[in-house]
Amino acid sequence: MREMRLSISNKSGLIPKLISYLYPSECPSCGAATDNIVYAPLCISCWSGIKKYSGPACNICSTPFSSEYSDICAECLKTPPVFSRALSFGLYADTLATAINIYKFHGIKRLYKPLGKFLLEFDIAGADAIIPVPLSVNSLRARGFNQSLLLAKFVSDNSKIPLMLDGLIKSLETPPQIGLSAKERISNLKGVFRAVRDFSGMRLLLVDDVMTTGATVKECSRQLLKAGAEDVVVLTLARASST
Ligand SMILES: [Zn+2]
Ligand SMILES: [Zn+2]
Known part of the structure; x- marks a missing residue:
């Protein structure tokens, strides 16, 4: 170029x-x-x-926290998530947040490559397929591309783990989530995502750009497991604080 x-x-x-x-x-x-x-x-x-977060974090959901007494955050202890692990490259702050926002909201699509490279820093061998968190048809029309799909494709191209695009769909818009508790956010998303194929026995890697409360990836994971998946690991670029 x-x-x-x-x-x-x-x-x-x-x-x-x-x-x-x-x-x-x-x-x-x-x-x-x-x-x-x-x-x-x-x-x-x-x-x-932009650096990978290396501070103390929950061994299941990667929420940053500091505790000398536990490797698991209070939320995961109270309600173990349906996914087996959520991996996140960095914290949603500073340059990483700026880069993700520019990529996602300003249509700088080509940033999926350097951003996608961050996701390759994890050991994902063993996954049978990569699934991007889907967008609804209306959001896709408005944004012009699915930011999670491009990241998932990059990971698939570089890991040779197949990308599966037709397995999980978003058939409804996300209802407003503001003011809802983490639990309410999950029940608010019921029926929004739908698995439309059989995932029997598959170990899946679910890719999204940012994880905040985790309501979206939890609901997607729930649908994938309901459709037979053996295991779901979530992979995101950044972990945002929900407060
Ligand atoms: Zn946790
Ligand atoms: Zn600069």
């Missing part, structure tokens, strides 16, 4: 205009000039500051 840019004749000045239109010139994280086309509009320095 870089070579192509250099070799294109630039008599009219249209090419630089096009590039500055496609890649806004300021990094949204630090304000410096964008210096690359892989992470653009984010600059290389900000992108390389």
Whole structure:
């Protein structure tokens, strides 16, 4: 791509205009000039500051917490989740949050590759299929792409674990979740996701961009297990605090 840019004749000045239109010139994280086309509009320095979370976290759901006495968070102890494990690369903060928002809400689709690389840092061998959290038809129409699907495809392409696109659908819009407790959020999502094939005996990797309360991935996991799946592991880019 870089070579192509250099070799294109630039008599009219249209090419630089096009590039500055496609890649806004300021990094949204630090304000410096964008210096690359892989992470653009984010600059290389900000992108390389994105680090995997390595602090104390729940062994089941990856919620960051500090306790010397337990490896499992209070929520998982009270109500063990239906998925066996939720893996998350980082915390939904700083540059990682900016990158995800730009990817998801500003249509910078090509960021699925550098973001997807973060998901390859986990040992996912053993999964039989990768399932992205689906969007409803209306959301897909409005956004133009499913951010979780592109991430799932990237993981599939690089791990050779098959991507399964027709197994789980979102047939209803998510009802408003504001003001609901974690438990209410899950029951509020009943009937929203539907497994439409048999997953008997399969170990599944469910991919989403961000996990907040976990209501969405819990309900998706519940549907996949109901359809016969043996095990569901959730894989997300970032863990957001629900408070
Ligand atoms: Zn920057
Ligand atoms: Zn937990």
